[in-house]
Amino acid sequence: MPGLRFAAAAALIVAGMFPCVPARPQAPAATSRAPAAKLVEDLVYANHILYDQGVVDGFGHVSARSDKDPSRFLLSRSMAPALVTSADILEFDLNGEPVDAHGRAVFLERYIHAAIYRARPDVKAVVHSHSPAVIPFGITGTTLRPVYHVSSFLGAGAPIFEIREAGGTTDMLIRDNKLADALAITLGDHSVVLMRGHGFVAAGDSVPQAVFRAIYTEVNARIQAEASRLGPVNFLTPEEAAKAAATLETQMPRAWELWKAHAGKIE
Amino acid sequence: MPGLRFAAAAALIVAGMFPCVPARPQAPAATSRAPAAKLVEDLVYANHILYDQGVVDGFGHVSARSDKDPSRFLLSRSMAPALVTSADILEFDLNGEPVDAHGRAVFLERYIHAAIYRARPDVKAVVHSHSPAVIPFGITGTTLRPVYHVSSFLGAGAPIFEIREAGGTTDMLIRDNKLADALAITLGDHSVVLMRGHGFVAAGDSVPQAVFRAIYTEVNARIQAEASRLGPVNFLTPEEAAKAAATLETQMPRAWELWKAHAGKIE
């Protein structure tokens, strides 16, 4: 399995690259408030799956709200998602600051995750991606809408966040809580928000659901772009989307098991 | 061979994921009415091939009419096609109900298969897919027509099924026999029917033929979309398509053997 061997070799290379990092830095301590091992495992799989499915490259990140403490969330240290192991997962508070970074670098854009967990108690996982298929929608102001039942979580369409309105001339990054709050307001109660000249964010009530939404946001973008060149598109109505989304909930494990198998065994 | 190792690893992972499922659930009993082992093998290969060739992802399914009892058909339990083994194949009656599900979950859309087997005695295998390349045609009302001899089975063009006409506002799924009958009527005596906002169905007189049609429906969609941007398309005439389809019948094993080799050894 390519994914498996890739991950193994990658681990060797990373080990060699950062000699100053302990071979097995400690995962969050196993106290009563430490997240369950299953949640950490899901989060590591999510990192590998998002790379394997083409939704992230060297950049992008995925987080999960702690199942033991809703005021904390888990996110890897600053690194390529495909190379993440459980030892790279750190805990953050809802201001986006690491509880204990163990001296490791953290993502500049961790505030994206923090702001969404603050604003949306229902959200348990967040994906941030620069997927090439999605960028064209944000930079042309084209609304991404569901072309089929599998992307019905797009509902009546994904809103687009314009960082110029919130921050003027920036380096395009969500590098503080003020910008992140503005992004969370644009997200509102949607599942997905596009970011002009940057990428998108998908939120879900579990790690598999957020990953599912990120993957099919990218697929929907490719289909919608192609369809728009053939003629006017007959999208799912908001009512069809709502009904389809409810059914789809029950079918997600089917995709998650496939993606895990394809990405290969972790660690 | 990536496919081979992927399947092997996937089997391990699935085994670990469903501890409540017996390691080797029983295949349909070897009575005089049980389908031939060769048919089950072809159906398992079909599942893997359709994933390997990009026609299905975590969703989609393929069935075969029993070679021992035309009032029965074979279809896997509800799972990703790439992970199917012979132990996952169940037998269904022509109402779409499992003869004995052995307690396992079945596809919501098994009625698609049942209705087509009821309406079309000549059909021995059915593929249902959400292929991204095909969706744009259904949602823009663009007729898919044969661009070359290899997709000549498209004849004068594939009809498009609009579920709103048959069921009003739905969750887009063919989840009962009433919707499935409407779909079968739109299919008529064609090889392929597109489903607006959902995907398509390909039917054939054997598992390899249905798989062949599903794969080249997807290829034709990509070619036709690309060609339509260069100028008006000179399609095969219905007469050319009919002649080409007759010749093509004799050449299908060449592709089937390749796809089997590429997908990798099963089980």
Added chain:
Amino acid sequence: MPGLRFAAAAALIVAGMFPCVPARPQAPAATSRAPAAKLVEDLVYANHILYDQGVVDGFGHVSARSDKDPSRFLLSRSMAPALVTSADILEFDLNGEPVDAHGRAVFLERYIHAAIYRARPDVKAVVHSHSPAVIPFGITGTTLRPVYHVSSFLGAGAPIFEIREAGGTTDMLIRDNKLADALAITLGDHSVVLMRGHGFVAAGDSVPQAVFRAIYTEVNARIQAEASRLGPVNFLTPEEAAKAAATLETQMPRAWELWKAHAGKIE
């Protein structure tokens, strides 16, 4: 190397599939007029490379004029190119008939090769492909012209063959010498001819050159289609193309060695 393991596994599967075929059918006898082993090896590599580079799928074929007898050419029996071994190579005369088929099925369209070898003494190798990227040009009457120096062999543009003019309503196949002669006339002294609703043929003065032309015909098609959507295209002039083609001749081994390495060891 995926290609290597794929070929090995494929050989096993094919061996199991055709029990009536001797495990190692005889290659053309090693008489003074038998082609050199190096030519046969190049031809087997060409089969694997064309599949590995996406120019052929289960269909398509490549031939080489015998280096010992210019009135003979070499072509595999009727099978998927990716699975060809030296034992599958047969010798044909310039009427397109096998010298001795050893009871094996031959391609319906072997006449394509025969007619071009008859009409073009300079041609030593011929590729026939249904590449999806190229079909849109033939079916919209769009001339394929060189977008960069690497495809400069397209010169002032590739002619398009319309089988209706030569054969009326057909099954689209070049299944006799009459149709093949008409195709060869349209090819004229070009390197490549497109076939409406079918595919294309590339000819060269060696196996590597014909393969190179087939691969970059496909790449040129993708680039030209994409460019034509951005605005009017500034193609290489015929003079630039002629100069670039002369230089390119000396650089082809670089690509051939790469493609061999990527396709993997044969047999």
Added chain:
Amino acid sequence: MPGLRFAAAAALIVAGMFPCVPARPQAPAATSRAPAAKLVEDLVYANHILYDQGVVDGFGHVSARSDKDPSRFLLSRSMAPALVTSADILEFDLNGEPVDAHGRAVFLERYIHAAIYRARPDVKAVVHSHSPAVIPFGITGTTLRPVYHVSSFLGAGAPIFEIREAGGTTDMLIRDNKLADALAITLGDHSVVLMRGHGFVAAGDSVPQAVFRAIYTEVNARIQAEASRLGPVNFLTPEEAAKAAATLETQMPRAWELWKAHAGKIE
């Protein structure tokens, strides 16, 4: 890891292909002016990464200015980048002539590198590619501009070099210092210059930076082409691009480590 095994097998094949080449030709001698082993290693990785990421095929090349002598640069002998080992790296002077070619063939277009190192003391590495995604921009006169922060190094847009203005009717190659100087003038102080009917050149202040720019030039081209079909594009302003580029500098190692891991261990 596919990349790893591919490289290993490729090395075997190449070894067998050039029996006249010593099995381990000497790398530049380890004198005080010889480049550091780390620079040679980075350059070999760059060759493999650019192939693995789809930016070069059998053609294209990447060089690095010597870290011991700014009047020298390192470039492989004339061969496909994917097959390069440290033994294939040669040293050149700023006129583009090899210091000692050890009898091996050198690239016709080595002058591209020489001219840019002459004109731009800040440049430490140069990539030349024929990426299919980028060609459409040069041949339609469409300016490539940054669609997102990751390609912010494109600034206000990449200039396009028209070889007809500098050399009249040519074979499209930069085969002498006169043409190369004209190219360097068009590049000016940009990071990237497109070459009409040929490809592009990316320059950077390190091997990882030049590789990063080459890879994301290709990604930007795909995104921009797609976006331009959806509507008018809202590019990064030059000010946003400048700010984003400054931030991005600090994030590049993340991508470089991933690409190395994916390309596989060299030698």
